[in-house]
Amino acid sequence: MQPLHPKVRQALKNAHPGLTDAEIDRVEALITRRFALDPEKHADEIRRLDAERVALIKERMPRYKEITRAFAEETRAKPRPRPAVRVQRKTRSDDKRSR
Numbered sequence: 001m002q003p004l005h006p007k008v009r010q011a012l013k014n015a016h017p018g019l020t021d022a023e024i025d026r027v028e029a030l031i032t033r034r035f036a037l038d039p040e041k042h043a044d045e046i047r048r049l050d051a052e053r054v055a056l057i058k059e060r061m062p063r064y065k066e067i068t069r070a071f072a073e074e075t076r077a078k079p080r081p082r083p084a085v086r087v088q089r090k091t092r093s094d095d096k097r098s099r
Contacts, residue, residue: 003028004028004068005071008067008068009024011067011070012063016060016062019060023060027053027061030050030056031053033049034046034049037049
């Protein structure tokens with residue numbers, strides 16, 4: 001999992017006064033740990049991690065989903081410009097001139 005973008009972290013802090021980087025880091029760590037576990041072997045641990053993450057978000061970051069979705073939509077909505085590529089067909093006469 002990639003860490004939250006700095007703009008998302010700042011938006012979370014702006015929306016939730018008093019929120020710390022440590023709390024945001026804890027949510028990220030819980031998500032990372034959850035997806036590193038085998039669901040068949042560690043179902044109880046996954047449930048525990050999910051419950052802790054949900055409780056932390058509910059208590060400290062109630063607008064978490066709203067903010068992360070808005071950022072995802074914003075970044076998805078801005079297509080990156082394609083680099084200008086010029087294709088020139090080479091002919092046999094071009095090939096003879098270059099020799």
